[in-house]
Amino acid sequence: xxxxxxPPKKVRIPRAELFSRWCFTILLxxxxxxxxxxxxxxxxxxxxxxxxxxxxxxxxxxxxxFSLINYKVLYANPLFMRSILNxxxxxxxxxxxxxxxxxxxxxxxxxxKLPFKRFFMVLTIVIMILEPPLVAEYLVIKKIGLMGSxxxxxxxxxxxxxYLIIMMRYFEEIPSSLIEAAxxxxxxxxxxxxxxxxxxxxxxxxxxxxxxxxFHWNEYFRASIYLTDPMKYPLQLILRQFVVxxxxxxxxxxxxxxxxxxxxxxxYNALQASTIIVAILPVLIIxxxxxxxxxxxxxxGGVKE
Amino acid sequence: xxxxxxxxxxxxxxLLAPALIYFLVYHIIPILGMxxxxxxxxxxxxxxxxxxxxxxxxxSSPAFFQVLRNTLIISFMKIILYFPLPIxxxxxxxxxxxxxxxxxxxxxxxxxxxxxxxxxxxIWIAFLSPTNGGFxxxxxxxxxxPHDYMTxxxxxxxxxxxxxxxxxMGWDSIIYLAALIAISPSLYESADLDGASTLQKMRFITxxxxxxxxxxxxxxxxxxxxxxxxxxVFNMMNDSVISVIDIxxxxxxxxxxxxxxxxxxxxxxxxxxxxxxxxxxSAHCGSKKITGKGLW
Numbered sequence: 001x002x003x004x005x006x007p008p009k010k011v012r013i014p015r016a017e018l019f020s021r022w023c024f025t026i027l028l029x030x031x032x033x034x035x036x037x038x039x040x041x042x043x044x045x046x047x048x049x050x051x052x053x054x055x056x057x058x059x060x061x062x063x064x065x066f067s068l069i070n071y072k073v074l075y076a077n078p079l080f081m082r083s084i085l086n087x088x089x090x091x092x093x094x095x096x097x098x099x100x101x102x103x104x105x106x107x108x109x110x111x112x113k114l115p116f117k118r119f120f121m122v123l124t125i126v127i128m129i130l131e132p133p134l135v136a137e138y139l140v141i142k143k144i145g146l147m148g149s150x151x152x153x154x155x156x157x158x159x160x161x162x163y164l165i166i167m168m169r170y171f172e173e174i175p176s177s178l179i180e181a182a183x184x185x186x187x188x189x190x191x192x193x194x195x196x197x198x199x200x201x202x203x204x205x206x207x208x209x210x211x212x213x214x215f216h217w218n219e220y221f222r223a224s225i226y227l228t229d230p231m232k233y234p235l236q237l238i239l240r241q242f243v244v245x246x247x248x249x250x251x252x253x254x255x256x257x258x259x260x261x262x263x264x265x266x267x268y269n270a271l272q273a274s275t276i277i278v279a280i281l282p283v284l285i286i287x288x289x290x291x292x293x294x295x296x297x298x299x300x301g302g303v304k305e
Numbered sequence: 306x307x308x309x310x311x312x313x314x315x316x317x318x319x320l321l322a323p324a325l326i327y328f329l330v331y332h333i334i335p336i337l338g339m340x341x342x343x344x345x346x347x348x349x350x351x352x353x354x355x356x357x358x359x360x361x362x363x364x365s366s367p368a369f370f371q372v373l374r375n376t377l378i379i380s381f382m383k384i385i386l387y388f389p390l391p392i393x394x395x396x397x398x399x400x401x402x403x404x405x406x407x408x409x410x411x412x413x414x415x416x417x418x419x420x421x422x423x424x425x426x427x428i429w430i431a432f433l434s435p436t437n438g439g440f441x442x443x444x445x446x447x448x449x450x451p452h453d454y455m456t457x458x459x460x461x462x463x464x465x466x467x468x469x470x471x472x473x474m475g476w477d478s479i480i481y482l483a484a485l486i487a488i489s490p491s492l493y494e495s496a497d498l499d500g501a502s503t504l505q506k507m508r509f510i511t512x513x514x515x516x517x518x519x520x521x522x523x524x525x526x527x528x529x530x531x532x533x534x535x536x537x538v539f540n541m542m543n544d545s546v547i548s549v550i551d552i553x554x555x556x557x558x559x560x561x562x563x564x565x566x567x568x569x570x571x572x573x574x575x576x577x578x579x580x581x582x583x584x585x586x587s588a589h590c591g592s593k594k595i596t597g598k599g600l601w
Contacts, residue, residue: 028394028398031414031475032410035414035416035471058443101324104320104324113312113317114321115314115315129582129586130332131578131581133335133338133339133575134554134557135562136341136574155327159328165601188316218423236424239427269431272427276428279421287412291412
């Protein structure tokens with residue numbers, strides 16, 4: 001992540017400086033703990049034995065007893081399981097579409113041969129800074145018949161102009177002689193994009209793919225206004241109803257929960273905690289990759305100025 | 306060769322086409338749809354032109370001014386009060402010499418940036434819960450009674466501030482950390498030889514080197530002053546505190562898509578859009594002028 005560039009010092013470090021260094025370290029570790037404790041607490045709550053859940057307090061980070069009952073209940077809930085599938089579908093299809101459309105546009109916009117290049121560049125900037133009114137967007141989606149369809153959610157932010165511009169910066173680094181040589185050989189634009197530009201900017205695709213992927217996984221608002229059938233809801237929307245709005249009927253009311261004998265003993269809080277953990281899990285899984293690409297990208301961008 | 310590269314290639318427009326269709330559906334047509342702010346929107350039939358009617362209602366409505374006030378207060382807290390936090394964070398992190406500890410701090414504090422506001426609201430509602438939340442347990446250690454912050458009008462804006470800092474402080478510090486690492490170590494070494502104190506090094510080396518980054522970040526954030534964070538407010542809002550944290554974007558959503566006053570909501574959007582556009586363009590120009598880096 002961050003390169004270690006502090007060589008051992010020859011100068012003796014004054015005691016005051018050493019002291020402040022330790023204070024800083026402790027303060028920052030406190031910040032880490034502040035992030036970790038609420039997360040570990042929810043994990044502990046979700047894994048605790050239902051009979052001992054009441055022993056789990058706000059700062060408890062180790063489960064009391066052990067039980068997977070909360071996750072089993074969620075697993076048995078058709079609405080919940082369906083929402084995971086929906087989220088996975090939206091994320092994978094959405095991200096693939098994002099990368100294809102964004103890279104095609106970025107490639108076209110970086111080629112000097114693009115007709116009306118200036119016009120298209122200005123248009124892109126205008127799109128970036130003009131925010132369309134929510135109601136007007138809603139009415140357009142309604143009019144073209146995408147209402148109630150997962151596609152209304154998937155297609156939202158097909159091209160994020162900020163990412164488009166980042167991708168253009170990467171493409172501009174590719175020597176134009178490579179592309180021109182391919183053109184002379186009669187390669188089509190798509191071939192050049194696939195066989196020359198893509199292999200040379202894999203890290204751009206990885207970084208921007210992660211940006212888009214996290215965006216799709218976390219999206220709930222467009223889903224809440226465009227989807228009408230709860231069986232199409234993504235996980236984040238179910239989570240919002242169940243945890244943020246505290247709406248028991250949305251999950252528990254769908255029946256499956258009561259088929260469990262233990263249901264009466266289950267803690268509502270523990271079930272909410274499990275839902276949150278499930279929603280965080282995919283982010284945690286790709287997080288090492290995020291740290292590798294994303295953070296390095298931001299660091300390098302900052303250094304280059 | 307040169308004449309060949311000058312010939313326009315219409316095939317490239319084809320590559321651009323999918324993006325253009327997306328822009329058309331999700332951006333251009335909705336932006337043209339702003340005209341309904343000057344009409345009484347009808348689902349069936351022609352919408353009659355009513356001029357500035359909706360703007361007159363908007364500007365004579367006390368609710369709108371409360372919303373505007375909330376937006377400005379919350380933005381002030383999240384942009385101006387919050388501003389030094391990531392800088393302090395980066396300065397402290399830069400002093401941590403152990404690579405392992407530094408990586409641990411970074412990996413944990415960057416994480417919340419990737420969680421959705423739905424998840425974060427869930428975490429914070431649990432953490433601040435008056436019955437079994439971690440924060441109230443901490444209060445208990447100091448002999449204080451539990452307090453329900455999520456429904457307390459005088460506390461909720463600070464909850465927004467704190468949860469924003471919790472989510473973003475680590476992540477936002479990266480840009481400063483990058484600038485700190487770029488400072489040449491020889492500057493510090495020669496200052497050490499001259500016997501400069503930690504504070505003097507901070508005042509005469511570190512801060513001047515960080516200034517361009519600070520100016521860029523600050524100015525660009527000012528461009529988004531009217532946003533105040535829809536997703537955060539939307540997920541942390543409840544009936545007890547709506548009057549103090551209802552912001553322009555949540556207001557536009559509620560009157561537009563919940564109450565279905567399409568034209569009125571669009572008028573409010575247009576108001577926000579015009580002021581926002583002026584802010585963004587001046588932020589961009591200001592930043593370009595001072596630091597040479599803008600939004601585009």
